[in-house]
Amino acid sequence: MPGKRANPRAIKLHRTYSVEEAAAALDVHKNSVRGWRKSGLTAIDNGRPVLFQGSVLRAFLEQRNASRKRPCQPGTIYCFRCREPRPPALGMVDWTPINARTGNLKALCGVCETVMHRRAGRDALPTIMPGLNVQIAEGPSRLKGEPIPSLNCDKTKED
Numbered sequence: 001m002p003g004k005r006a007n008p009r010a011i012k013l014h015r016t017y018s019v020e021e022a023a024a025a026l027d028v029h030k031n032s033v034r035g036w037r038k039s040g041l042t043a044i045d046n047g048r049p050v051l052f053q054g055s056v057l058r059a060f061l062e063q064r065n066a067s068r069k070r071p072c073q074p075g076t077i078y079c080f081r082c083r084e085p086r087p088p089a090l091g092m093v094d095w096t097p098i099n100a101r102t103g104n105l106k107a108l109c110g111v112c113e114t115v116m117h118r119r120a121g122r123d124a125l126p127t128i129m130p131g132l133n134v135q136i137a138e139g140p141s142r143l144k145g146e147p148i149p150s151l152n153c154d155k156t157k158e159d
Helices: 019-026 030-038 054-067
Strands: 016-018 051-053 077-079 084-086 092-097 102-108 115-121 133-136
Touching: 016 019, 016 054, 019 030, 051 054, 077 115
Parallel strands: 092 133
Antiparallel strands: 016 051, 077 084, 092 102, 102 115
């Protein structure tokens, strides 16, 4: 299982980091930082202790994180079980509004039958899911329809 992604914003640009300092700032093991050096992270020089410029370290991590992204093409939703963007099963997608403009798309994966989710704007539905049957559901009601008033009130009926 792959480890967590290091947050590049935890690195200060104008500071130099040793292997141990970089590992502590990014909350990873120091062997991870040594592995990054073997896979392309450049040190300031070949001396000891090994030092990294903060801007170089941050650029390396941002490039590494960007290379892992898997953008979804139109008509697909990312399936976490398959780890691939997949088309919905039977071309059916439900859209539940959150507010007037945005909502959640929900569909079954065509391969593993896992429920997939994606956030989408109502105006962008034809471009995100072209040619698919998108059912627009009614959003959950925000107000409870209770006929009995709340008893958590300090006021009495006589007031």
